[in-house]
Amino acid sequence: xxxxxxxxxxxxxxxxxxxxxxxxxxxxxxxxxxxxxxxxxxxxxxxxxxxxxxxxxxxxxxxxxxxxxxxxxxxxxxxxxxxxxxxxxxxxxxxxxxxxxxxxxxxxxxxxxxxxxxxxxxxxxxxxxxxxxxxxxxxxxxxxxxxxxxxxxxxxxxxxxxxxxxxxxxxxxxxxxxxxxxxxxxxxxxxxxxxxxxxxxxxxxxxxxxxxxxxxxxxxxxxxxxxxxxxxxxxxxxxxxxxxxxxxxxxxxxxxxxxxxxxxxxxxxxxxxxxxxxxxxxxxxxxxxxxxxxxxxxxxxxxxxxxxxxxxxxxxxxxxxxxxxxxx
Numbered sequence: 499x500x501x502x503x504x505x506x507x508x509x510x511x512x513x514x515x516x517x518x519x520x521x522x523x524x525x526x527x528x529x530x531x532x533x534x535x536x537x538x539x540x541x542x543x544x545x546x547x548x549x550x551x552x553x554x555x556x557x558x559x560x561x562x563x564x565x566x567x568x569x570x571x572x573x574x575x576x577x578x579x580x581x582x583x584x585x586x587x588x589x590x591x592x593x594x595x596x597x598x599x600x601x602x603x604x605x606x607x608x609x610x611x612x613x614x615x616x617x618x619x620x621x622x623x624x625x626x627x628x629x630x631x632x633x634x635x636x637x638x639x640x641x642x643x644x645x646x647x648x649x650x651x652x653x654x655x656x657x658x659x660x661x662x663x664x665x666x667x668x669x670x671x672x673x674x675x676x677x678x679x680x681x682x683x684x685x686x687x688x689x690x691x692x693x694x695x696x697x698x699x700x701x702x703x704x705x706x707x708x709x710x711x712x713x714x715x716x717x718x719x720x721x722x723x724x725x726x727x728x729x730x731x732x733x734x735x736x737x738x739x740x741x742x743x744x745x746x747x748x749x750x751x752x753x754x755x756x757x758x759x760x761x762x763x764x765x766x767x768x769x770x771x772x773x774x775x776x777x778x779x780x781x782x783x784x785x786x787x788x789x790x791x792x793x794x795x796x797x798x799x800x801x802x803x804x805x806x807x808x809x810x811x812x813x814x815x816x817x818x819x820x821x822x823x824x825x826x
Contacts, residue, residue, distance in 0.1 A: 504551070504554060505629065505633065506626075506629055506630045506633045506656075506657050506660045506661075507547050507550050507551045507554065507656060507660055508551065509625075509626050509629045509630075510543070510547045510626045510629075510630065510660045510663070510664060511544060511547040511548060511551065513622040513623060513625065513626040514540050514543045514544040514547060514622075514623070514626070514667075515544050516622060517540045517618070517619045517622050517623060518537060518540040518541045518544050520615050520618060520619060521533055521534075521536050521537035521540055521615060521619060522534075522537040522541075523615070524537070524611055524612045524615035524616075525537050527611050527612075528611060528612045530612055530674075530678055530681070530690050531595060531596045531599045531687075531690050531691050531693070531694035532673070532674040532677040532678050532681075532690045532691075532693035532694045532697065533612050533615070533616075533674060533678065534592070534595060534694065535592040535595075535596065535670075535674065535693070535694035535695075535697040535698055536616075536619070536670055536671065536674045536697060538587065538588055538591060538592050539588055539592070539667065539670055539697060539701055540619070540667070541587065541588075542583060542584045542587045542588035542701065543584070543663050543667060545580070545583050545587065546580035546581075546583055546584055546659070546663065547580075547660065547663075549576045549577075549579055549580040549583065550576065550577060550580060550656050550659060550660065552576055553572055553573045553574075553575065553576025553577060553656070554573060554656060556569055556572040556573075556576070557569050557570050557571070557572040557573040557750060559572075567749050567753070567755060568749065568750070568753065570749040570750020570751075570752070570753050571715065571716060571749060571750065573655065573656060573750060573751070574655060574712045574715040574716050575712075575716060577655045577656065577659055577708060577711075577712040578708075578709055578712040578713060578716065580659070580708070581704075581705045581706075581708035581709035581712065582705070582709065584663075584701055584704060584705040584708070585701070585702055585705035585706070585709075588698065588701035588702075588704075588705070589698045589699065589701045589702035589705060590698075590702075591698075592694060592695075592697060592698030592701065593694075593695050593698035593699065593702075595694070596691045596692075596694035596695045596698065597691075597695070599687065599690075599691050599694070600687070600688065600691040600692075612678050613675070613678070613679075616671055616674060616675050616678070619671055620668065620671050623664055623667045623668055623671065624668055626660075626664045626667075627661070627664035627665060627667075627668055630657060630660040630661040630664050631661060633657050634648075634649075634652075634657050634658070634661050637652065637654060637657060638652075651723075652751075653715070653721075653748055653750075653751040654751040655708075655711055655712050655715070655751075658711065659708055659711075662704060662707065662708070663704065666700055666701070666704045669700065670697045670700055670701075673693050673696050673697055673700070674693055674694075674697060676689075676693060677689045677690050677691075677692060677693020677694070677696075678690060678693065715748055718747045718748075719747070719748050720745065720746050720747065720748070721746040721747070721748050721754045721756075724746050724754050724756060725744045725745075725746050725756075728744050728746075728756060728758060729741050729744050732758070732760055736763070736766070737762055737763060737766040738760055738761070738762060738763065739761045739762060739763045739764075740760075740761040741758065741759075741760055741761075742759040742760065742761055743758060743759040744756070744757075744758045745757045745758070757808050767779065786811065790809050790811075793809055794807045794809070
């Protein structure tokens with residue numbers, strides 16, 4: 499498990515847990531819709547980060563008989579679940595409550611308490627944002643990419659999720675502060691309700707972004723960078739005539755499955771062979787191809803859903819002189 503990703507998640511989880519309690523207390527004291535929206539926002543973030551940590555732990559399990567390539571994609575799945583949680587718990591509920599308060603024309607009892615809680619929350623979530631940003635910068639540096647490019651191309655959805663959530667949380671606090679401040683200054687609850695709706699919609703946008711980011715890695719997304727590296731390396735190799743096909747699947751941020759079909763140069767294969775040996779080698783290679791196709795047909799005739807079959811022939815173990823004499 500990435501230590502940096504784990505630190506970012508646990509920091510955000512601890513900070514949001516405390517901030518959630520404080521915000522709900524502030525809402526019960528003041529009745530502010532904006533503060534309730536922020537409390538629900540922090541509650542959704544807390545649940546989300548718990549799911550992120552759960553996904554991190556489960557993704558580190560070793561390969562077994564049911565999952566031959568490990569559990570790396572668990573990370574993407576639980577991040578997708580967390581995005582759904584944010585959408586329904588954060589966006590839908592918050593907007594519905596704010597609309598209801600506007601219809602009821604309920605005036606919040608604003609005092610210094612909501613402003614104090616927003617200040618404390620700003621400090622806690624601002625620190626969490628700095629931790630996530632520091633880890634994200636470190637990952638971008640290791641990948642040798644500018645921060646803006648790595649933001650789009652990162653395969654680690656966990657640190658990205660924490661970074662975006664913390665940034666949205668800080669921005670949401672500013673909206674809440676503006677809404678509550680205008681409500682206290684004008685005596686109108688409209689500003690408080692509008693701020694709550696804006697925070698809810700902000701969480702909706704966040705949820706859609708996170709869902710979209712993780713969805714692509716649950717659909718057997720190709721690793722274009724690895725494909726390019728492999729293609730260039732093999733095309734530059736003097737033993738290779740042509741790279742016919744390169745396919746890959748991202749299994750986790752640290753694991754890519756790579757499959758390729760490469761045509762070798764004849765002079766590489768048949769070097770130091772007589773004409774008779776070359777002819778025999780060609781017949782052997784054609785026979786191997788016939789065997790491969792036959793093995794594929796054995797499977798697809800019974801299981802037509804096996805659309806992509808990759809067979810690698812193992813090299814026979816060398817026999818001892820005694821075994822060879824016995825076989826003769």
